[in-house]
Amino acid sequence: MNRKRAIILNTAIIFGFFAIFLRLSSLMVVDHKALSDRAKLQQIKAENIQVMRGNIYDRRGREFAVNLELESLYCDSREVDIDRDKVRRLSAVLGMEPKAMQAKFDPDKRFTWIDRKLSPQKAEEVKTILGMKEKSGTVAADGFGFIPEAKRFYPKGMLASHVIGAVGLDNQALEGVELKYNKYLKIAGGKVYFERDASGRMLSPGIDMQARGSDIVLTIDEGLQYIVEKELDKAMAKWRAVAASVIMMDPFTGEILALANRPSYDLNDIIRAGKNEVRDRAITDIYEPGSTFKIVIGTAALEEKIFTPGSTFDVSRGSIEVGRKVVHDAHRHGVLAFREVIQKSSNVGSIMIGMRLGKEKIYEYAKRYEFGDPTGIDLPGEVSGWIRKPEKWSATSIGAIPIGQEVAVTPLQVLRAYSVVANGGYLVRPHVVSEIRTHGGHVLMSFDKAANKRVISAKTAGIFKQILETVVEEGGTATEAAVDGNKVAGKTGTAQLIDRVTKRYSKSRYVSSFVGFVPADNPKIAMIVVLYEPKGAIYGGVVAGPVFRSVADQALSYLNVPRDDVSEKNLLLVSK
Amino acid sequence: MIGSKTDANMLSLLYKPLCAVILLLGLFGLIWLRSSVVAIAYDLRNLEEYKMGSLNDRNILLAERAKLMSIEKIDASFRGSMQENARLAAGENMFSNRVRVIHIKKNRLPGPYRASLTVKNKE
Numbered sequence: 001m002n003r004k005r006a007i008i009l010n011t012a013i014i015f016g017f018f019a020i021f022l023r024l025s026s027l028m029v030v031d032h033k034a035l036s037d038r039a040k041l042q043q044i045k046a047e048n049i050q051v052m053r054g055n056i057y058d059r060r061g062r063e064f065a066v067n068l069e070l071e072s073l074y075c076d077s078r079e080v081d082i083d084r085d086k087v088r089r090l091s092a093v094l095g096m097e098p099k100a101m102q103a104k105f106d107p108d109k110r111f112t113w114i115d116r117k118l119s120p121q122k123a124e125e126v127k128t129i130l131g132m133k134e135k136s137g138t139v140a141a142d143g144f145g146f147i148p149e150a151k152r153f154y155p156k157g158m159l160a161s162h163v164i165g166a167v168g169l170d171n172q173a174l175e176g177v178e179l180k181y182n183k184y185l186k187i188a189g190g191k192v193y194f195e196r197d198a199s200g201r202m203l204s205p206g207i208d209m210q211a212r213g214s215d216i217v218l219t220i221d222e223g224l225q226y227i228v229e230k231e232l233d234k235a236m237a238k239w240r241a242v243a244a245s246v247i248m249m250d251p252f253t254g255e256i257l258a259l260a261n262r263p264s265y266d267l268n269d270i271i272r273a274g275k276n277e278v279r280d281r282a283i284t285d286i287y288e289p290g291s292t293f294k295i296v297i298g299t300a301a302l303e304e305k306i307f308t309p310g311s312t313f314d315v316s317r318g319s320i321e322v323g324r325k326v327v328h329d330a331h332r333h334g335v336l337a338f339r340e341v342i343q344k345s346s347n348v349g350s351i352m353i354g355m356r357l358g359k360e361k362i363y364e365y366a367k368r369y370e371f372g373d374p375t376g377i378d379l380p381g382e383v384s385g386w387i388r389k390p391e392k393w394s395a396t397s398i399g400a401i402p403i404g405q406e407v408a409v410t411p412l413q414v415l416r417a418y419s420v421v422a423n424g425g426y427l428v429r430p431h432v433v434s435e436i437r438t439h440g441g442h443v444l445m446s447f448d449k450a451a452n453k454r455v456i457s458a459k460t461a462g463i464f465k466q467i468l469e470t471v472v473e474e475g476g477t478a479t480e481a482a483v484d485g486n487k488v489a490g491k492t493g494t495a496q497l498i499d500r501v502t503k504r505y506s507k508s509r510y511v512s513s514f515v516g517f518v519p520a521d522n523p524k525i526a527m528i529v530v531l532y533e534p535k536g537a538i539y540g541g542v543v544a545g546p547v548f549r550s551v552a553d554q555a556l557s558y559l560n561v562p563r564d565d566v567s568e569k570n571l572l573l574v575s576k
Numbered sequence: 577m578i579g580s581k582t583d584a585n586m587l588s589l590l591y592k593p594l595c596a597v598i599l600l601l602g603l604f605g606l607i608w609l610r611s612s613v614v615a616i617a618y619d620l621r622n623l624e625e626y627k628m629g630s631l632n633d634r635n636i637l638l639a640e641r642a643k644l645m646s647i648e649k650i651d652a653s654f655r656g657s658m659q660e661n662a663r664l665a666a667g668e669n670m671f672s673n674r675v676r677v678i679h680i681k682k683n684r685l686p687g688p689y690r691a692s693l694t695v696k697n698k699e
Contacts, residue, residue, distance in 0.1 A: 050628075063642035069632040120636070155642035194621075204620035209628060226647040227671075557671040 044193050045202065047209075051189040052150045053171060054213035056164060056178075058222045059255075059434060064164050065178070065267075067212075068153050071123045071146040072116040077105045079143030086129055093125045094118075114144070116169060117151040152178075154267035160225045162261050162280040163218065163379065163432055166270040174270065175278060177216060177432060179380050184436050184444070187213040214444055217435040219255035224248055224525075227554045228258040235547045236262050239534035245282040245411045246551065251419035251517055251526040253449070254428030256377070283375075283382040286408035287511045287530070290495030291345045291477075291540070293404030295417050297353045298342050298467070300365035303460045306356055309339040309467060315348040322399025327351060330494075330539075343470040345477045345492060347403045354402030359390040362401060368455045369417040370427060371409055377430045385409045404495060414515050415528040418491070421468065422517040422526050425461040426452035465489050469520050472545075481514055481545035483552045485563030489523075490516020490548065492540030497533070509533050514544035518552045524561050527551065 027035060056065035073094075082090075082105075091098040094115045104112050118126065123146065126132075130144050152167045165176020173182040192209060194202040228246045236244055241262075248258040261281045265273035279285070301307045314335050319328045329348050333340075341349030354362055366372070372387040385408045388397070393406075400406040412430055420427055429452075436445040456464075468489035472482045477492045493513040496505035512534050517526040529544040529551070537543050643649070654670040 062645070063638070066635065066639050066642065068635055068639055153639050155639055156646050156648070159646070159648065195617075201618060202621050203614065203617035204624055206620075209624065210631070223647050226651070230651075554671050 043195055045196050046191045046193050049190045049192055050210045051187055052212040054185045054215040056216045058218050058220050062222045063155055065154050068151045069148050070117040070151045072149045073114040074145055075112055075114055076143045077107050077109050080105050081142045089129045117149055158264055158266050160220055161264050161267050163220055163259050166267050180378055181216055184214045187211050212439045214436050214438055216433055219432055219434045221257050223558045224555055225258040228551055229260045231547055231550045232260050232262055239531055239543055241531040242533040244531045246529050247282050247411055247415050248525050248527045249415055251422035251523050254430045256430055256432045282411045286385045286410055288495045289404040289409045289414055290493040291404055292414050292491050292493035292513055292515050294350050296365050297402045299456050299460055299464050300357055300361055301353050302463055303456050307338045311338040313341055313349040313352050315346050320348045320351050323395035325396040325399055327399050339467045342467045343476045350402045351399050355398055359393050359398055363390045371413055375412055375416055375430050378433055385413055411528050411530045418515045419526045420455045421461050421464050422523040424458045425454050425456045427455050428452050478514055478541035478545040481548045483518055483549055485565055486518050487520035487564055488516050488518045489520040490514055494538055494540045510538040512540045512543035514540050514548045519564055525555055
């Protein structure tokens with residue numbers, strides 16, 4: 001009996017173990033992959049690495065563009081359970097219409113953004129309204145949730161907006177340095193896989209969860225940029241101009257120290273900016289330069305030794321006929337010396353110089369200054385302007401091009417041409433970025449100082465500089481551009497715009513400009529001021545000249561440039 | 577000879593339980609180490625989250641500082657805080673008045689510091 005029982009018991013145990021063996025085999029061999037995948041889904045969680053763009057700094061290390069991590073609110077419409085009162089309160093906090101909010105709860109969509117990149121205060125208010133509670137690292141309640149997102153923030157607002165550019169809601173580059181240097185600023189993201197337990201607690205993956213692109217150091221100086229923009233706003237208000245541009249550059253290196261346009265926009269609110277505000281007129285808009293183009297015939301005539309500063313021109317008739325076109329001087333003059341032709345901006349005298357030079361030489365020198373070619377500035381959208389080849393000139397062109405008509409230039413091209421005179425004859429390459437470096441401070445790239453091309457001899461540059469100095473002196477066209485304490489060298493420009501109806505030069509729409517450098521003997525800054533369609537006055541010396549003076553006066557103070565007349569004025573000198 | 581035989585027998589008797597104890601201790605040690613590693617990984621994760629939070633706070637504060645330290649704000653504050661008379665004396669901007677600027681020159685010759693200001697060509 002006992003033996004029988006023992007056999008039954010043994011058999012049962014054997015069958016039991018066999019059943020367990022079969023089940024284990026089924027789980028561990030047959031269903032292994034499916035179960036393993038299920039376990040991974042439960043135990044491993046993938047999270048995106050937080051990707052941030054590199055910062056942008058000014059030349060002194062002051063932040064122009066940084067990143068913030070903000071929370072974005074989303075909903076899973078199928079799970080949303082919210083009453084009308086909460087919808088109303090939520091809409092009020094987010095600044096939305098309750099109807100628009102309700103429309104987002106579309107039951108056909110599982111994922112819908114409610115509002116993105118909320119400020120920390122707003123996010124807290126939303127959490128309070130929705131009754132959300134922090135739960136093991138994630139926030140979720142009633143079908144709502146938050147996802148952290150990197151937001152570009154521009155601490156200086158509108159300052160240098162046309163240089164810095166902006167990014168869109170998804171941090172895609174749209175304009176300026178943000179666009180031009182996008183490949184350095186952005187960085188590829190990726191996913192990190194975490195192990196987690198049954199309660200949702202996660203284990204450290206052992207790697208950095210944040211990645212940041214390379215930082216960019218600009219040649220722009222925040223202080224100079226502020227001075228420029230402040231004075232530009234004043235000028236826009238005073239002259240009720242349609243638009244304006246100012247560029248300040250180091251004439252020896254081509255470093256852009258400040259660049260501003262009006263109208264402008266707030267970098268933190270690019271959604272509201274129109275095309276007109278976003279356009280970087282300093283490099284994308286062309287205009288007929290008018291008298292500022294006389295640098296071409298002036299330096300060409302001196303360089304070719306056709307005239308000397310003392311050569312005389314009888315411009316007493318006040319007009320000259322070229323082809324069938326009669327060109328007048330703005331004011332009557334008698335006999336003018338070469339230097340006075342430039343100083344008083346005589347159109348008649350300039351055309352006489354141009355006719356003597358001939359169209360081939362004028363074109364050759366215009367191309368030496370690279371008019372008609374882009375300057376190569378490291379900003380997107382630069383245009384080349386244009387100047388026709390001599391064989392395509394009309395009979396009147398020789399009477400137009402020497403005085404800056406029938407050519408189209410950008411303000412930057414004109415500024416670069418005057419920098420040639422300022423630096424002794426070299427054409428520089430304008431640029432806005434001086435350095436690209438890693439987050440840790442390691443320099444990846446710095447601006448390659450290319451050999452500057454000589455355009456005119458140092459002697460010609462010196463003579464023409466002296467002539468430009470007389471422009472702001474008594475008898476010149478830009479006495480209002482003179483800076484107290486330092487010599488200024490520059491040239492005014494007053495150009496007519498084409499009337500859209502008559503297709504002829506307008507009698508009411510002008511572009512007024514002044515371009516120059518200071519201190520004339522040892523230039524620290526070269527600058528161009530261009531105002532489009534000013535009201536009340538038209539002459540470059542009256543409209544743009546005072547803007548140049550105000551900006552230059554403050555800029556020289558900011559840069560600690562001493563006055564030229566320290567000895568003359570018996571100013572105090574402290575020695576140690 | 578007899579004594580040494582007895583010692584050998586004693587040791588052989590101890591070997592087996594000792595091995596078992598060592599094995600068990602090793603096993604428990606391994607489990608303990610493994611659980612410690614997991615606990616440290618949890619702690620690390622908490623610290624990482626704390627670090628990320630702190631970094632985000634730092635970024636917000638840096639952005640706020642950059643905004644407050646902008647020259648535009650400083651200029652506005654300068655204008656707001658100055659008395660009318662002082663503002664007129666300083667001119668329209670916060671930068672130094674260039675007529676009143678005192679330039680500092682360094683003597684090439686070594687010597688003591690001069691304590692007073694020198695007015696050149698005083699008439």
